[in-house]
Amino acid sequence: MFLHTFSVGIFIAFFFSTANSIFVNEYGRDQLPYGYLFGGLVGLLVLNTYAWLQTRISFNLLHRGVYLFLAGLMLLIGGLSHLLPQANHPTLAYALFITIPMLTTLTGLEISGLAIRLLNLRQSKQYFARINAGLTFASILGFLSIPIIISRVGDLQYNFLFLAALGALIAYGVLGALLKRFALLPLPAPNQDKPSASSQRIFRNPYVVLIALTIGISIMSIYFLDYAFMDSTQKYARELANNKEEQQAITSSMLSLFYAISRGCVLLVSFLSGAILSRLGIRFGLLITPIVLVGVLVITAVLYLLGEMQAEPWDLIGVFYFSFAFQKMSNRAGRKGLEIPSTRVLYMVLPPQMRSAVQTKVDGNI
Structure with a gap:
C-alpha cells in the first residue's frame, strides 16, 4: 500500500502544482471563489457518481477505474494545451483548476476505501498514517523536482500534466498487483432487521452528522486559508518578477517549494501520528489543528497592529505571505497527519457493510 500511495503522490505533485500556478497567473484572486464554487459542483457530480x-x-x-480516469483526464487536458490556440488557454486553466477538489477527494476515497477493506480497526489506527506517508514522500520529491526542471528547461506548464498521468498509470499497475496478492476483508451479510447504508437516511444518524460537521468545518478553514495564501503568493511573486512569464515561473517555483516543505511536515507528523494517537487519543487528533490555527491568527493580528504603529510600516505583503504560509502548512500537517487518520478511525466504529458507503457519502458531499 505504501508503493500505491507513493504513485498517487507523484500524480498529485505535478497535477496540483500545475493547476494552482496556472490559474493564479491567469486569473488572480478575483476568480478564486468562483473556482471553488464550480469545483465543488463538479466534485459533487463526480463523487456521487x-x-x-x-x-x-x-x-x-471501481478502484482501478479511478486511476484510468485520472490518467485520461491529464492526457486530455495536456493534449488540448498543444492543440488549442493560446487564446483558449485561460479557459483550459479554469477547467483544470475546478477539478482539484474532485480529484484530490477521489484519490482520498480510493486510498481510504482500500484501507477499510484490507485493514482491521487496530491496523487502521496503527498503520493508516504511515501508509499514507508514501503519498507525502512522493509529493515532496515531485514538488522539489519542479523548480529544478524549471531552472533547467523552463516552465513546462501543461506538460507537467503528462508526468501526472504517468503517476496515475503507475498507481493503476501497483493497485492491480496489490489486489491480486492480498485478499479483501469479507463484508458480513447485512442484518435484515436493520436497513443497510444504501437504504437508510444516513444523515439522520447523529453519529454520522457529527462526523460530517467535523469534516465540514475543517474543509471551510481550508478554503479560507487557501484563498488568503494564493492571493498573497500572487502579490509576492508580482513584486519579485519583471514580466508575466517570469511571474509564472516564480509562482510555480514558490508553490512547489511551499508544498514540498509542507509535505515534509506532513511526513514527519504522519510517522509520529500512530504513537501520538495511541497516547493522546482521537480527541487530540481532531482538536489540535484548529487550536494551532487560532493561535497563529492571533499572532498575525498582533504583528499587523505592531507594523501599523511603526514610523515606517512593515512590508505587510511579506508579513501576510509568511503568516498564511505557516497557517496553511500547519493546517495541512495537522489535518493529513492527525485529523484525517482520526476521522478514518471514526468510520471504523460503523458496521463493516456501512463503512465504505457512509464514507463516500459524507466525504463526497461535504
Missing part, C-alpha cells in the same frame, strides 16, 4: 457505482460494479473495477 462514484457512490452510485460502488453498489453496481466490483470493488476491483
Whole structure:
C-alpha cells in the first residue's frame, strides 16, 4: 500500500502544482471563489457518481477505474494545451483548476476505501498514517523536482500534466498487483432487521452528522486559508518578477517549494501520528489543528497592529505571505497527519457493510 500511495503522490505533485500556478497567473484572486464554487459542483457530480457505482460494479473495477480516469483526464487536458490556440488557454486553466477538489477527494476515497477493506480497526489506527506517508514522500520529491526542471528547461506548464498521468498509470499497475496478492476483508451479510447504508437516511444518524460537521468545518478553514495564501503568493511573486512569464515561473517555483516543505511536515507528523494517537487519543487528533490555527491568527493580528504603529510600516505583503504560509502548512500537517487518520478511525466504529458507503457519502458531499 505504501508503493500505491507513493504513485498517487507523484500524480498529485505535478497535477496540483500545475493547476494552482496556472490559474493564479491567469486569473488572480478575483476568480478564486468562483473556482471553488464550480469545483465543488463538479466534485459533487463526480463523487456521487462514484457512490452510485460502488453498489453496481466490483470493488476491483471501481478502484482501478479511478486511476484510468485520472490518467485520461491529464492526457486530455495536456493534449488540448498543444492543440488549442493560446487564446483558449485561460479557459483550459479554469477547467483544470475546478477539478482539484474532485480529484484530490477521489484519490482520498480510493486510498481510504482500500484501507477499510484490507485493514482491521487496530491496523487502521496503527498503520493508516504511515501508509499514507508514501503519498507525502512522493509529493515532496515531485514538488522539489519542479523548480529544478524549471531552472533547467523552463516552465513546462501543461506538460507537467503528462508526468501526472504517468503517476496515475503507475498507481493503476501497483493497485492491480496489490489486489491480486492480498485478499479483501469479507463484508458480513447485512442484518435484515436493520436497513443497510444504501437504504437508510444516513444523515439522520447523529453519529454520522457529527462526523460530517467535523469534516465540514475543517474543509471551510481550508478554503479560507487557501484563498488568503494564493492571493498573497500572487502579490509576492508580482513584486519579485519583471514580466508575466517570469511571474509564472516564480509562482510555480514558490508553490512547489511551499508544498514540498509542507509535505515534509506532513511526513514527519504522519510517522509520529500512530504513537501520538495511541497516547493522546482521537480527541487530540481532531482538536489540535484548529487550536494551532487560532493561535497563529492571533499572532498575525498582533504583528499587523505592531507594523501599523511603526514610523515606517512593515512590508505587510511579506508579513501576510509568511503568516498564511505557516497557517496553511500547519493546517495541512495537522489535518493529513492527525485529523484525517482520526476521522478514518471514526468510520471504523460503523458496521463493516456501512463503512465504505457512509464514507463516500459524507466525504463526497461535504
